[in-house]
Amino acid sequence: MPYPFSFDLTKISRAFFQEVARISYDKRIHKRVGDAARYLIEKFRIRELTGLDLSDAIRLMEDFIDVQIMNMRVKTSFLKVKRRALFLPHCSRKFMDSRCKATFNPEIPTYRCSHCSQDCPIHQATLLGEKYGYDVYVIPGGSCLKEILEKKRYEAVVGVACGMEIRLAANLLNKLKLPGRAVPLIKNGCANTRFDMEALERILRR
């Protein structure tokens, strides 16, 4: 389920991600996520950058903080296991038409990147996932996550998605008792969505 609004944080300062991590480490933040969201909005001029109204900006920032907190909570159990899968959103492909040479396997269901473009985020993220020993799936929607996790046995999952999809996936992973970590999209939409590659590599390697 997507957000009912569009956002693009691709031009935001790198300090934003460090600040989200820093404030999420503060245990007191769990009780006042709304205050921390307002702080981020002001400090990084989120409304000016995105054009979002205040309530949508708060919702977006709260999701960034919640995802960071979730990632920290499961870190210990996550690091104990070996069989891990990485789920990437197909909408981050450089091309959404026939120029994308990925093949789709409806049985699994996933795209398999053919690495046609060096500057494609999915190409780069697929290589990162494989480098750190993950099975990589490029999925067309959240429902595929459930289907794949029912077919394959994994001990932990990393996903890239928008904050709302991450919440839905977290509910599923709780039911399956699987530790999951996530990287939220910094630009949403139906195509050309983007995520922070450095944040993904940090999550994948430890």
Ligand code: SF4
């Ligand atoms: S690099 Fe992979 S995902 Fe990206 S456009 Fe090419 S085949 Fe598609």
